[in-house]
Amino acid sequence: MAARPYWKGQIRLALVSIPVEIYSATRSGATIAFNQIHEPSGKRIKYEKIVPGIGPIDLDDIVKGFEYAKGEYVLLDEKDIEGVKLESKKTLELTQFVDAHDIDMIYFEKPYYVVPADDLAEEAFIVLREALRRSRKVGLGQLVMRGREYVVSIKACGRGMVMETLRYADEVNKAASYFHEIGDGEPDDELLDLATTLIDKKTGKFDASDFHDRYVDALKELIEHKKKGKTLNIDGDDDERADPRGNNVVDLMAALKKSIGPASKAKAPAKKPTGKAAAKSDAKSADKASAKAPAKKRA
Numbered sequence: 001m002a003a004r005p006y007w008k009g010q011i012r013l014a015l016v017s018i019p020v021e022i023y024s025a026t027r028s029g030a031t032i033a034f035n036q037i038h039e040p041s042g043k044r045i046k047y048e049k050i051v052p053g054i055g056p057i058d059l060d061d062i063v064k065g066f067e068y069a070k071g072e073y074v075l076l077d078e079k080d081i082e083g084v085k086l087e088s089k090k091t092l093e094l095t096q097f098v099d100a101h102d103i104d105m106i107y108f109e110k111p112y113y114v115v116p117a118d119d120l121a122e123e124a125f126i127v128l129r130e131a132l133r134r135s136r137k138v139g140l141g142q143l144v145m146r147g148r149e150y151v152v153s154i155k156a157c158g159r160g161m162v163m164e165t166l167r168y169a170d171e172v173n174k175a176a177s178y179f180h181e182i183g184d185g186e187p188d189d190e191l192l193d194l195a196t197t198l199i200d201k202k203t204g205k206f207d208a209s210d211f212h213d214r215y216v217d218a219l220k221e222l223i224e225h226k227k228k229g230k231t232l233n234i235d236g237d238d239d240e241r242a243d244p245r246g247n248n249v250v251d252l253m254a255a256l257k258k259s260i261g262p263a264s265k266a267k268a269p270a271k272k273p274t275g276k277a278a279a280k281s282d283a284k285s286a287d288k289a290s291a292k293a294p295a296k297k298r299a
Contacts, residue, residue, distance in 0.1 A: 005021035006021075006023055006024050006112060006145070007022040007112075007143075008090065008117065009022075009090035009091055009143075010091055010092070011091075011092050011093075011114075011154065012091055012093045013094050013128060015138075016128075018115050018118075018121050018124045018128060019116065020115065020116060020117055021081060021115055021120065022113070022114055024110075024112055031216065032216060032219045032223070048172035056142075063077045076091040090118050092142075092143045092152065092163075093152075094139035094140065094141045095140065095141050095142075096140045096155065097137040097139050097219075098143075099136065100136065100138050102136070103153065106167070106172055107166045108153075109165045109167050110164065111164045112162065112165050113160055113162060113163075114154065114161040114162065115160050115161060125161075127163075129156045129161050132156045132161070138155040139153065139155075140154075150165045151165070151168065152164065152165050152166060186251075190253070192256060193258035194260060195256060197260055198259050199262060201261075253277075
C-alpha cells in the first residue's frame with residue numbers, strides 16, 4: 001500500500017508556486033507496549049471516567065476545561081475549539097533564507113519528505129532544490145497543518161527536499177539557566193590533545209543502522225522466554241553496576257591514554273648511562289671528537 005501524503009499544497013517563492021506533497025520522514029520505533037493485568041484472573045484492567053462524589057459518568061458529558069485559578073475552570077466544548085483552529089491555506093510561502101548553521105539544532109522538531117506533486121511541478125521543484133543546495137541555505141516559512149500553525153524550514157536532501165517543523169522560542173528552555181554554574185577554566189593542553197586524538201580515532205561516517213535499541217531487543221527475548229515458560233538471566237556485568245563514585249574512578253590522563261591505545265605512545269628519550277658505562281661512553285665520545293678535530297699547523 002502506497003504511503004498517503006501528510007499534507008498537499010504548494011511552496012510559494014515570490015510569484016512561483018510549486019505543487020508538492022509532504023510525507024512523514026520518521027515512524028515510531030519498535031517499542032514494547034504493556035497492558036495492566038489483574039494477576040489472579042489474568043484479565044486486562046480497564047478504567048472508568050468518574051467524578052468524585054458522583055461516580056461513573058457518560059462520555060457525552062465530558063468537555064475540556066482550562067484551570068485559570070485553583071479549582072476554577074473555563075469550559076470549552078469541541079465547537080469552541082474548532083472555531084479557533086486555523087484554516088489551512090495549502091500554501092507554504094518561503095519568506096526568509098538563512099544559513100543552516102544559524103538555526104540551533106534544539107529548535108528542530110520533526111522531519112518530512114517533500115516531493116513534487118506531479119510531472120509538471122518537477123522542473124520548478126528541481127530549480128528550488130538546487131538553488132538551496134548551491135547557496136547552502138534553508139528556507140523558512142509558516143504552514144498550517146491540522147489546525148495548528150508551524151514554523152518550518154526547507155532544505156535540499158538528495159533528489160528531494162526535507163521540511164522540518166521548528167519549535168517556537170517559548171518552547172525552548174534557555175541553556176544559560178542550566179549551564180551558569182559550569183566553570184570558565186581552560187582545560188589542560190595535554191588532556192585536550194589526548195581527548196581530540198581519541199575523537200579523531202573514533203571519527204567515521206554516520207550510519208543509523210549501526211545502532212539499535214538493546215533494551216527493546218532484551219524485552220523481546222524476555223517475552224519469548226516467558227511464553228515458553230523459561231526464565232532469562234538479565235544481570236549485567238559487575239563492572240557496569242559498580243558505583244561510579246567509588247574505587248572505579250581512575251586518573252583522567254591515564255584513562256585517555258589507555259582509550260587511545262598503544263599508537264599514541266610517544267618514543268621515550270634515551271636514558272643517560274651512569275657509573276662505568278657513563279665513563280666508557282664519555283671516553284668514546286672524546287676519542288671520536290679528537291679524531292674529527294683538524295691537526296694544528298706547526299709554527
